[in-house]
Structure formats: C-alpha cells, structure tokens
Amino acid sequence: MMEEFKIRLGFENGGNLPVIHISGEITSEAEEEIVESYESIPSDKRSRVILNFSETSYINSAGIATLISLITKSSENQGKIEFAGLNTHFRKVMDIVGLTDFVLIHDSLNSALTQV
Numbered sequence: 001m002m003e004e005f006k007i008r009l010g011f012e013n014g015g016n017l018p019v020i021h022i023s024g025e026i027t028s029e030a031e032e033e034i035v036e037s038y039e040s041i042p043s044d045k046r047s048r049v050i051l052n053f054s055e056t057s058y059i060n061s062a063g064i065a066t067l068i069s070l071i072t073k074s075s076e077n078q079g080k081i082e083f084a085g086l087n088t089h090f091r092k093v094m095d096i097v098g099l100t101d102f103v104l105i106h107d108s109l110n111s112a113l114t115q116v
Contacts (some may be wrong), residue, residue, distance in 0.1 A: 003057045005030045011045070012113050018045055019084075019109065023055035026063030032067055038073070046079040052109045056084030064097055071102050073086045080104070086114040 005024035012019050018041045022034070041049060051067075061065075067081075074081045084106040086094065094100050106112035 005033070007033045007037050009040060012050075016045065017043040017050065017113065019049060019050045019052055019056070019113075021052045023057075025058040025060075026056060026066065027058075027060050027061035028066075030063060034070065035073075038070055043077070046074065046077060048080050048082065049074065050082045050084050050088070050106075050112050052084050052112075053087075053090060054083075056090065056100060059090060059093065064093070064099070066097065071099070075102075079105055082106060084109040 003024040005022075005026065007023075007030070008021045010019050010021060011017060020034070020037050022030075026034070038046075038049065051070075071081045080103075082104040083094065083099075085108055086105060089102075091105065094103075094105070106115070
C-alpha cells in the first residue's frame, strides 16, 4: 500500500531555520511540492535548509533526482541543503548515489537544530 506523500514547511530556531518535513513516498509526483516548498522560503532564509526524512517511507530514482535538483538550485544561490532523520537504508542509498558528498547529514532533526 502506498503511503500518501505529505510535505510541511516549518521554521525552527526562532523562525530562522527552514525545515521541510517530508512524509510518505518521494517519487516524481512529489517533485513539484518539494520544489514549491523550497521556493516559498524567503530567499534571505535559504542559506541553510533542512529536509527532515524521519517520516519518509520510500524514495525512488525520480525522488533522488528531485533532491539532486534541489541541492543544485540551493548551491547556485550559495545555500546549503542538509538532511536529517534518514533511516539506515536511505542513508546507504544517499551514499551510493553520492549525495552525502554534497549535503550534511544529521542523525536526527534535533541534532540538526542544535548545530549552528
């Protein structure tokens, strides 16, 4: 059974740190919402954006392509994307496709929020 994709943008650390919470399955159908969420963040707050994967159940190649385009877009604007809450399997997948060379990975959202 497919888990419904949901996305929620929140601001942590006094409203200064954008966190995109992703739950369900990240496939090609999620691309538009993920990109729109990122683009809805005020440009002065895009220097560090955390994607929280703690409730993500599945990522396919189209989902990974979406993440790559987001990382590229962010770095073109001197921003940084960080991942939090990846389970062991997703972390291994990110290693295999090379994303861990381009993003900082935190074990949990909490550990991401405590780093400055």
